[in-house]
Amino acid sequence: MDFRLGAESEQLRQEVREFLDEVFTPEMRERCRSTGVQHDPEFSAAVRERGWLALGWPVELGGQGRDPLEVLAYTEETRRRDAPVYGISTTMMAAYVISVLGTEEQKREILPKAFAAEIVIALGFTEPENGSDAAAAATKAVRDGDGWRITGSKMFTTNASVADYVFMLARTNPDAPKHRGLTTFLVPLDQPGVEIRAVKTLSGERTNITYYNDVLVGDDLRIGEVDGGWRVMTRGLAAEHTASFSGEQDRLVEALTRWACSASDEEGRPRSQDPAVRERIGRSRTELEVSKLLLRRAALLRERKDPSLVGRGSMSKLFSTERLERQAKETLELVGPDGLRSADDPSAVEGGAFEHMVRHAKGTTIYAGTSEIQRNIIAQHVLGLPRSG
Numbered sequence: 584m585d586f587r588l589g590a591e592s593e594q595l596r597q598e599v600r601e602f603l604d605e606v607f608t609p610e611m612r613e614r615c616r617s618t619g620v621q622h623d624p625e626f627s628a629a630v631r632e633r634g635w636l637a638l639g640w641p642v643e644l645g646g647q648g649r650d651p652l653e654v655l656a657y658t659e660e661t662r663r664r665d666a667p668v669y670g671i672s673t674t675m676m677a678a679y680v681i682s683v684l685g686t687e688e689q690k691r692e693i694l695p696k697a698f699a700a701e702i703v704i705a706l707g708f709t710e711p712e713n714g715s716d717a718a719a720a721a722t723k724a725v726r727d728g729d730g731w732r733i734t735g736s737k738m739f740t741t742n743a744s745v746a747d748y749v750f751m752l753a754r755t756n757p758d759a760p761k762h763r764g765l766t767t768f769l770v771p772l773d774q775p776g777v778e779i780r781a782v783k784t785l786s787g788e789r790t791n792i793t794y795y796n797d798v799l800v801g802d803d804l805r806i807g808e809v810d811g812g813w814r815v816m817t818r819g820l821a822a823e824h825t826a827s828f829s830g831e832q833d834r835l836v837e838a839l840t841r842w843a844c845s846a847s848d849e850e851g852r853p854r855s856q857d858p859a860v861r862e863r864i865g866r867s868r869t870e871l872e873v874s875k876l877l878l879r880r881a882a883l884l885r886e887r888k889d890p891s892l893v894g895r896g897s898m899s900k901l902f903s904t905e906r907l908e909r910q911a912k913e914t915l916e917l918v919g920p921d922g923l924r925s926a927d928d929p930s931a932v933e934g935g936a937f938e939h940m941v942r943h944a945k946g947t948t949i950y951a952g953t954s955e956i957q958r959n960i961i962a963q964h965v966l967g968l969p970r971s972g
């Protein structure tokens with residue numbers, strides 16, 4: 584297995600860096616930070632102009648047909664810079680499912696708008712009572728003439744406040760086993776009966792709780808077969824098997840190194856000479872490297888459609904997020920009280936990066952599958968242990 588990213592990937596990485604320098608301005612960054620919204624129409628339009636909305640999709644489906652390591656170089660750079668890509672990724676994930684499982688009419692209606700970055704699609708899988716166990720969804724969809732009436736609520740519908748649709752899992756057959764009674768819909772958020780309420784997370788990110796009160800959705804917006812929603816959703820979430828937060832680790836190590844090279848202790852000695860600081864930087868850099876390698880392995884297994892991806896992808900997600908959480912805490916301890924000033928304070932060290940990463944890292948161990956769920960998957964798929972109850 585060759586872990587080098589290769590010349591094309593490094594070329595793309597350089598292009599992404601230059602692109603972000605030009606497009607992801609301090610004003611745009613501040614807009615994302617102060618609103619907590621991880622989507623910016625101006626940014627998405629610029630990504631579209633570069634043809635990067637669907638880098639890894641096959642050319643026949645409208646993508647660039649880039650290999651997984653090139654896609655990885657793009658992802659590593661955008662995450663390292665904290666660029667507002669979440670709205671793009673959820674939209675293109677739903678668009679991909681439509682391109683594979685949707686009707687001809689859905690492809691004609693939805694895909695051109697997704698490719699033009701004209702619409703945003705949020706994900707509506709988690710509910711107030713069911714997150715890890717998404718198959719237990721209680722939001723129901725009941726037949727009404729040619730359409731459906733949807734009633735229930737979805738928790739953590741990130742970007743719903745700026746989205747046009749929610750790609751939603753709803754229960755259509757309460758009598759079937761839980762995985763078999765679900766159907767997927769693209770629910771327009773401008774329909775009567777939809778209510779969106781902001782939920783601010785510990786990291787300052789804005790997500791939402793969305794309520795659906797007898798919301799009418801046409802059958803033309805049902806994606807896949809009735810009661811076949813689980814298959815549709817797992818098709819879409821397959822990409823989460825290659826989730827990683829090495830980009831955040833990279834950002835943290837960079838900030839720590841910069842700080843160590845510019846700050847001094849009370850006696851005027853450069854912090855870069857402090858053995859504890861040097862040890863922390865060395866350890867963080869090594870852990871970053873391990874995260875990157877685990878992710879590269881997962882990306883290559885994904886390309887080969889190797890079934891061992893499931894457990895190996897969980898290792899990548901688990902390792903990168905848990906190390907990030909620990910690194911963030913230890914870094915803040917090292918920097919001391921100065922590191923506690925937030926980005927709202929112009930004198931904050933590294934623009935408040937250290938205290939923010941402590942708050943942000945917690946969430947990374949929850950979304951895209953919690954650490955406990957990743958451990959269960961590793962136990963089952965790598966160690967061959969029985970499925971947990």
Ligand SMILES: Cc1cc2nc3c(=O)[nH]c(=O)nc-3n(C[C@H](O)[C@H](O)[C@H](O)COP(=O)(O)OP(=O)(O)OC[C@H]3O[C@@H](n4cnc5c(N)ncnc54)[C@H](O)[C@@H]3O)c2cc1C
Nearest residue numbers: 706707708709713714715739740741949950951953955956
């Ligand atoms: C900032 C943020 C953004 C999000 N964005 C979205 C989004 O856009 N769309 C969306 O649909 N969802 C989103 N989520 C939801 C996210 O996917 C869920 O939070 C996650 O799946 C966990 O679900 P839960 O919060 O209901 O926790 P629960 O599933 O209730 O879990 C509670 C605790 O029990 C543990 N646990 C659960 N089951 C098991 C088990 N079988 N074995 C061992 N331990 C277990 C969990 O690990 C956790 O520690 C977001 C979450 C956050 C925090």
